[in-house]
Amino acid sequence: MSWDDLFERAEEYETDVETIRERLAAHREDETTESDEQEADDA
Amino acid sequence: MPETPETNPARIVADADVLVADLLVGGPAREAMDDIRSHSWVELVASDALLEDAEEVIRELADEDLAAAWREEIEALRVEVEHPEGDHPALASAYRSQAAHILSYDEGLRSAEASAAFGSRLNVSVKTPAGFAGLFDAASLYEAVEDGEYPGPDRDPRK
Structure with a gap:
Protein backbone atom coordinates (compact mmCIF):
# COMPACT_ATOMS: atom_id res chain seq x y z
CA MET A 1 0.00 0.00 0.00
CA SER A 2 1.28 3.51 -0.84
CA TRP A 3 0.90 6.69 1.21
CA ASP A 4 -1.59 7.94 -1.37
CA ASP A 5 -3.65 4.77 -0.84
CA LEU A 6 -3.58 5.38 2.91
CA PHE A 7 -4.65 9.01 2.51
CA GLU A 8 -7.49 7.97 0.22
CA ARG A 9 -8.72 5.40 2.75
CA ALA A 10 -8.44 7.99 5.54
CA GLU A 11 -10.69 10.48 3.73
CA GLU A 12 -13.84 8.81 5.05
CA TYR A 13 -12.90 9.78 8.61
CA GLU A 14 -13.47 13.43 9.34
CA THR A 15 -11.48 14.80 12.22
CA ASP A 16 -9.32 17.78 13.08
CA VAL A 17 -6.07 18.59 14.86
CA GLU A 18 -7.80 19.61 18.09
CA THR A 19 -9.59 16.27 18.36
CA ILE A 20 -6.33 14.42 17.67
CA ARG A 21 -4.54 16.42 20.37
CA GLU A 22 -7.31 15.68 22.90
CA ARG A 23 -7.25 11.95 22.19
CA LEU A 24 -3.47 11.83 22.38
CA ALA A 25 -3.41 13.75 25.66
CA ALA A 26 -6.03 11.41 27.14
CA HIS A 27 -4.12 8.36 25.95
CA ARG A 28 -0.83 9.59 27.42
CA GLU A 29 -2.54 10.49 30.70
CA ASP A 30 -3.97 6.96 30.93
CA GLU A 31 -0.52 5.51 30.29
CA THR A 32 1.03 7.68 33.01
CA THR A 33 -1.64 6.63 35.48
CA GLU A 34 -1.16 2.94 34.64
CA SER A 35 2.61 3.33 34.99
CA ASP A 36 2.26 5.06 38.37
CA GLU A 37 -0.11 2.35 39.60
CA GLN A 38 2.29 -0.35 38.44
CA GLU A 39 5.17 1.34 40.29
CA ALA A 40 3.03 1.56 43.44
CA ASP A 41 2.15 -2.13 43.14
CA ASP A 42 5.81 -3.03 42.70
CA ALA A 43 6.91 -0.96 45.71
CA MET B 1 27.71 19.70 34.01
CA PRO B 2 27.10 17.48 30.95
CA GLU B 3 27.78 19.01 27.57
CA THR B 4 24.95 19.70 25.19
CA PRO B 5 25.28 17.07 22.44
CA GLU B 6 25.62 18.13 18.83
CA THR B 7 22.46 17.62 16.85
CA ASN B 8 21.95 16.31 13.34
CA PRO B 9 19.92 18.88 11.34
CA ALA B 10 18.63 16.17 8.99
CA ARG B 11 17.21 14.11 11.85
CA ILE B 12 13.61 14.95 12.74
CA VAL B 13 11.04 13.69 15.24
CA ALA B 14 7.34 14.13 14.46
CA ASP B 15 5.22 13.77 17.57
CA LEU B 23 -2.91 10.68 7.85
CA LEU B 24 -6.35 11.93 8.92
CA VAL B 25 -6.28 15.70 8.35
CA GLY B 26 -3.65 16.65 5.77
CA GLY B 27 -2.74 20.33 5.56
CA PRO B 28 0.54 21.51 7.11
CA ALA B 29 1.20 18.15 8.78
CA ARG B 30 1.15 16.37 5.42
CA GLU B 31 3.17 19.16 3.82
CA ALA B 32 5.86 18.78 6.49
CA MET B 33 5.83 14.99 6.28
CA ASP B 34 6.04 15.17 2.48
CA SER B 47 10.54 5.20 19.26
CA ASP B 48 8.08 2.32 19.48
CA ALA B 49 6.25 4.25 22.21
CA LEU B 50 5.76 7.24 19.90
CA LEU B 51 4.38 5.09 17.09
CA GLU B 52 2.15 3.18 19.49
CA ASP B 53 0.65 6.47 20.70
CA ALA B 54 -0.13 7.49 17.13
CA GLU B 55 -1.45 4.05 16.20
CA GLU B 56 -3.80 4.05 19.19
CA VAL B 57 -5.25 7.45 18.24
CA GLU B 64 -8.09 -1.03 13.27
CA ASP B 65 -7.28 -1.85 9.65
CA LEU B 66 -6.22 1.68 8.79
CA ALA B 67 -4.11 1.89 11.94
CA ALA B 68 -2.34 -1.37 11.04
CA ALA B 69 -1.75 -0.28 7.44
CA TRP B 70 -0.36 3.05 8.64
CA ARG B 71 1.96 1.28 11.08
CA GLU B 72 3.37 -0.85 8.26
CA GLU B 73 4.14 2.22 6.14
CA ILE B 74 5.61 4.31 8.94
CA GLU B 75 7.81 1.40 10.05
CA ALA B 76 9.42 1.46 6.61
CA LEU B 77 10.13 5.17 6.94
CA ARG B 78 11.24 5.62 10.53
CA VAL B 79 14.63 5.24 12.14
CA GLU B 80 14.04 3.45 15.43
CA VAL B 81 15.35 4.80 18.71
CA GLU B 82 14.94 3.44 22.21
CA HIS B 83 14.35 5.33 25.44
CA PRO B 84 13.30 4.53 29.00
CA GLU B 85 9.66 3.71 29.60
CA GLY B 86 7.75 6.70 30.94
CA ASP B 87 9.79 9.36 29.12
CA HIS B 88 7.88 11.67 26.79
CA PRO B 89 8.15 9.78 23.48
CA ALA B 90 8.91 12.79 21.27
CA LEU B 91 11.33 14.51 23.63
CA ALA B 92 13.12 11.29 24.45
CA SER B 93 13.31 10.22 20.79
CA ALA B 94 14.92 13.57 19.96
CA TYR B 95 17.27 13.45 22.91
CA ARG B 96 18.41 9.89 22.27
CA SER B 97 18.97 10.43 18.53
CA GLN B 98 20.40 13.96 18.66
CA ALA B 99 17.60 15.09 16.36
CA ALA B 100 17.59 18.80 15.63
CA HIS B 101 13.83 19.22 15.21
CA ILE B 102 10.59 18.10 16.81
CA LEU B 103 7.36 18.71 14.93
CA SER B 104 4.43 19.03 17.28
CA TYR B 105 1.17 20.88 17.80
CA ASP B 106 1.86 20.87 21.55
CA GLU B 107 3.15 24.27 22.59
CA GLY B 108 4.05 22.82 25.99
CA LEU B 109 6.91 20.97 24.37
CA ARG B 110 8.57 24.26 23.52
CA SER B 111 9.41 25.24 27.05
CA ALA B 112 8.50 23.93 30.46
CA GLU B 113 8.00 20.25 29.65
CA ALA B 114 11.24 19.90 27.71
CA SER B 115 13.28 21.84 30.24
CA ALA B 116 11.88 19.82 33.11
CA ALA B 117 12.67 16.55 31.37
CA PHE B 118 16.11 17.16 29.93
CA GLY B 119 17.26 20.67 30.84
CA SER B 120 20.11 22.10 28.80
CA ARG B 121 21.07 18.63 27.51
CA LEU B 122 18.23 18.82 24.97
CA ASN B 123 19.29 21.02 22.09
CA VAL B 124 16.27 20.76 19.83
CA SER B 125 13.96 23.12 18.00
CA VAL B 126 10.24 22.44 18.46
CA LYS B 127 8.17 23.64 15.52
CA THR B 128 4.61 23.40 14.35
CA PRO B 129 4.25 21.54 11.04
CA ALA B 130 3.40 24.84 9.32
CA GLY B 131 6.49 26.48 10.80
CA ALA B 139 19.14 22.66 -0.60
CA SER B 140 20.76 24.37 2.40
CA LEU B 141 20.20 21.32 4.57
CA TYR B 142 21.69 19.01 1.97
CA GLU B 143 24.83 21.13 1.74
CA ALA B 144 25.14 20.99 5.54
CA VAL B 145 24.89 17.22 5.88
CA GLU B 146 25.87 15.72 2.51
CA ASP B 147 28.62 16.31 -0.02
CA GLY B 148 27.91 18.06 -3.30
CA GLU B 149 25.08 20.01 -4.77
CA TYR B 150 21.47 19.35 -3.80
CA PRO B 151 20.08 16.98 -6.47
CA GLY B 152 16.43 17.63 -5.66
CA PRO B 153 13.95 15.25 -4.05
CA ASP B 154 15.04 11.64 -4.45
CA ARG B 155 11.84 9.90 -3.33
CA ASP B 156 8.17 10.06 -4.21
CA PRO B 157 6.55 11.16 -0.93
CA ARG B 158 3.31 9.34 -1.69
CA LYS B 159 4.67 5.93 -2.73
Whole structure:
Protein backbone atom coordinates (compact mmCIF):
# COMPACT_ATOMS: atom_id res chain seq x y z
CA MET A 1 0.00 0.00 0.00
CA SER A 2 1.28 3.51 -0.84
CA TRP A 3 0.90 6.69 1.21
CA ASP A 4 -1.59 7.94 -1.37
CA ASP A 5 -3.65 4.77 -0.84
CA LEU A 6 -3.58 5.38 2.91
CA PHE A 7 -4.65 9.01 2.51
CA GLU A 8 -7.49 7.97 0.22
CA ARG A 9 -8.72 5.40 2.75
CA ALA A 10 -8.44 7.99 5.54
CA GLU A 11 -10.69 10.48 3.73
CA GLU A 12 -13.84 8.81 5.05
CA TYR A 13 -12.90 9.78 8.61
CA GLU A 14 -13.47 13.43 9.34
CA THR A 15 -11.48 14.80 12.22
CA ASP A 16 -9.32 17.78 13.08
CA VAL A 17 -6.07 18.59 14.86
CA GLU A 18 -7.80 19.61 18.09
CA THR A 19 -9.59 16.27 18.36
CA ILE A 20 -6.33 14.42 17.67
CA ARG A 21 -4.54 16.42 20.37
CA GLU A 22 -7.31 15.68 22.90
CA ARG A 23 -7.25 11.95 22.19
CA LEU A 24 -3.47 11.83 22.38
CA ALA A 25 -3.41 13.75 25.66
CA ALA A 26 -6.03 11.41 27.14
CA HIS A 27 -4.12 8.36 25.95
CA ARG A 28 -0.83 9.59 27.42
CA GLU A 29 -2.54 10.49 30.70
CA ASP A 30 -3.97 6.96 30.93
CA GLU A 31 -0.52 5.51 30.29
CA THR A 32 1.03 7.68 33.01
CA THR A 33 -1.64 6.63 35.48
CA GLU A 34 -1.16 2.94 34.64
CA SER A 35 2.61 3.33 34.99
CA ASP A 36 2.26 5.06 38.37
CA GLU A 37 -0.11 2.35 39.60
CA GLN A 38 2.29 -0.35 38.44
CA GLU A 39 5.17 1.34 40.29
CA ALA A 40 3.03 1.56 43.44
CA ASP A 41 2.15 -2.13 43.14
CA ASP A 42 5.81 -3.03 42.70
CA ALA A 43 6.91 -0.96 45.71
CA MET B 1 27.71 19.70 34.01
CA PRO B 2 27.10 17.48 30.95
CA GLU B 3 27.78 19.01 27.57
CA THR B 4 24.95 19.70 25.19
CA PRO B 5 25.28 17.07 22.44
CA GLU B 6 25.62 18.13 18.83
CA THR B 7 22.46 17.62 16.85
CA ASN B 8 21.95 16.31 13.34
CA PRO B 9 19.92 18.88 11.34
CA ALA B 10 18.63 16.17 8.99
CA ARG B 11 17.21 14.11 11.85
CA ILE B 12 13.61 14.95 12.74
CA VAL B 13 11.04 13.69 15.24
CA ALA B 14 7.34 14.13 14.46
CA ASP B 15 5.22 13.77 17.57
CA ALA B 16 2.20 11.49 17.45
CA ASP B 17 -0.25 14.36 16.90
CA VAL B 18 1.57 15.32 13.69
CA LEU B 19 1.79 11.72 12.48
CA VAL B 20 -1.96 11.26 12.97
CA ALA B 21 -2.78 14.63 11.41
CA ASP B 22 -0.65 13.68 8.38
CA LEU B 23 -2.91 10.68 7.85
CA LEU B 24 -6.35 11.93 8.92
CA VAL B 25 -6.28 15.70 8.35
CA GLY B 26 -3.65 16.65 5.77
CA GLY B 27 -2.74 20.33 5.56
CA PRO B 28 0.54 21.51 7.11
CA ALA B 29 1.20 18.15 8.78
CA ARG B 30 1.15 16.37 5.42
CA GLU B 31 3.17 19.16 3.82
CA ALA B 32 5.86 18.78 6.49
CA MET B 33 5.83 14.99 6.28
CA ASP B 34 6.04 15.17 2.48
CA ASP B 35 9.22 17.22 2.91
CA ILE B 36 10.63 14.36 5.00
CA ARG B 37 9.32 11.57 2.76
CA SER B 38 10.75 13.28 -0.33
CA HIS B 39 14.36 13.00 0.82
CA SER B 40 16.01 9.70 1.70
CA TRP B 41 18.78 11.49 3.63
CA VAL B 42 16.28 13.17 5.98
CA GLU B 43 15.65 10.81 8.88
CA LEU B 44 12.32 10.49 10.66
CA VAL B 45 13.24 9.23 14.12
CA ALA B 46 10.64 7.59 16.33
CA SER B 47 10.54 5.20 19.26
CA ASP B 48 8.08 2.32 19.48
CA ALA B 49 6.25 4.25 22.21
CA LEU B 50 5.76 7.24 19.90
CA LEU B 51 4.38 5.09 17.09
CA GLU B 52 2.15 3.18 19.49
CA ASP B 53 0.65 6.47 20.70
CA ALA B 54 -0.13 7.49 17.13
CA GLU B 55 -1.45 4.05 16.20
CA GLU B 56 -3.80 4.05 19.19
CA VAL B 57 -5.25 7.45 18.24
CA ILE B 58 -5.73 6.33 14.62
CA ARG B 59 -7.47 3.21 15.90
CA GLU B 60 -9.81 5.37 18.00
CA LEU B 61 -10.58 7.99 15.36
CA ALA B 62 -10.60 5.68 12.32
CA ASP B 63 -10.36 1.90 12.49
CA GLU B 64 -8.09 -1.03 13.27
CA ASP B 65 -7.28 -1.85 9.65
CA LEU B 66 -6.22 1.68 8.79
CA ALA B 67 -4.11 1.89 11.94
CA ALA B 68 -2.34 -1.37 11.04
CA ALA B 69 -1.75 -0.28 7.44
CA TRP B 70 -0.36 3.05 8.64
CA ARG B 71 1.96 1.28 11.08
CA GLU B 72 3.37 -0.85 8.26
CA GLU B 73 4.14 2.22 6.14
CA ILE B 74 5.61 4.31 8.94
CA GLU B 75 7.81 1.40 10.05
CA ALA B 76 9.42 1.46 6.61
CA LEU B 77 10.13 5.17 6.94
CA ARG B 78 11.24 5.62 10.53
CA VAL B 79 14.63 5.24 12.14
CA GLU B 80 14.04 3.45 15.43
CA VAL B 81 15.35 4.80 18.71
CA GLU B 82 14.94 3.44 22.21
CA HIS B 83 14.35 5.33 25.44
CA PRO B 84 13.30 4.53 29.00
CA GLU B 85 9.66 3.71 29.60
CA GLY B 86 7.75 6.70 30.94
CA ASP B 87 9.79 9.36 29.12
CA HIS B 88 7.88 11.67 26.79
CA PRO B 89 8.15 9.78 23.48
CA ALA B 90 8.91 12.79 21.27
CA LEU B 91 11.33 14.51 23.63
CA ALA B 92 13.12 11.29 24.45
CA SER B 93 13.31 10.22 20.79
CA ALA B 94 14.92 13.57 19.96
CA TYR B 95 17.27 13.45 22.91
CA ARG B 96 18.41 9.89 22.27
CA SER B 97 18.97 10.43 18.53
CA GLN B 98 20.40 13.96 18.66
CA ALA B 99 17.60 15.09 16.36
CA ALA B 100 17.59 18.80 15.63
CA HIS B 101 13.83 19.22 15.21
CA ILE B 102 10.59 18.10 16.81
CA LEU B 103 7.36 18.71 14.93
CA SER B 104 4.43 19.03 17.28
CA TYR B 105 1.17 20.88 17.80
CA ASP B 106 1.86 20.87 21.55
CA GLU B 107 3.15 24.27 22.59
CA GLY B 108 4.05 22.82 25.99
CA LEU B 109 6.91 20.97 24.37
CA ARG B 110 8.57 24.26 23.52
CA SER B 111 9.41 25.24 27.05
CA ALA B 112 8.50 23.93 30.46
CA GLU B 113 8.00 20.25 29.65
CA ALA B 114 11.24 19.90 27.71
CA SER B 115 13.28 21.84 30.24
CA ALA B 116 11.88 19.82 33.11
CA ALA B 117 12.67 16.55 31.37
CA PHE B 118 16.11 17.16 29.93
CA GLY B 119 17.26 20.67 30.84
CA SER B 120 20.11 22.10 28.80
CA ARG B 121 21.07 18.63 27.51
CA LEU B 122 18.23 18.82 24.97
CA ASN B 123 19.29 21.02 22.09
CA VAL B 124 16.27 20.76 19.83
CA SER B 125 13.96 23.12 18.00
CA VAL B 126 10.24 22.44 18.46
CA LYS B 127 8.17 23.64 15.52
CA THR B 128 4.61 23.40 14.35
CA PRO B 129 4.25 21.54 11.04
CA ALA B 130 3.40 24.84 9.32
CA GLY B 131 6.49 26.48 10.80
CA PHE B 132 8.68 23.60 9.72
CA ALA B 133 7.24 23.42 6.20
CA GLY B 134 7.66 27.17 5.80
CA LEU B 135 11.30 27.12 6.85
CA PHE B 136 12.39 23.80 5.33
CA ASP B 137 15.18 24.50 2.86
CA ALA B 138 16.26 21.18 1.39
CA ALA B 139 19.14 22.66 -0.60
CA SER B 140 20.76 24.37 2.40
CA LEU B 141 20.20 21.32 4.57
CA TYR B 142 21.69 19.01 1.97
CA GLU B 143 24.83 21.13 1.74
CA ALA B 144 25.14 20.99 5.54
CA VAL B 145 24.89 17.22 5.88
CA GLU B 146 25.87 15.72 2.51
CA ASP B 147 28.62 16.31 -0.02
CA GLY B 148 27.91 18.06 -3.30
CA GLU B 149 25.08 20.01 -4.77
CA TYR B 150 21.47 19.35 -3.80
CA PRO B 151 20.08 16.98 -6.47
CA GLY B 152 16.43 17.63 -5.66
CA PRO B 153 13.95 15.25 -4.05
CA ASP B 154 15.04 11.64 -4.45
CA ARG B 155 11.84 9.90 -3.33
CA ASP B 156 8.17 10.06 -4.21
CA PRO B 157 6.55 11.16 -0.93
CA ARG B 158 3.31 9.34 -1.69
CA LYS B 159 4.67 5.93 -2.73
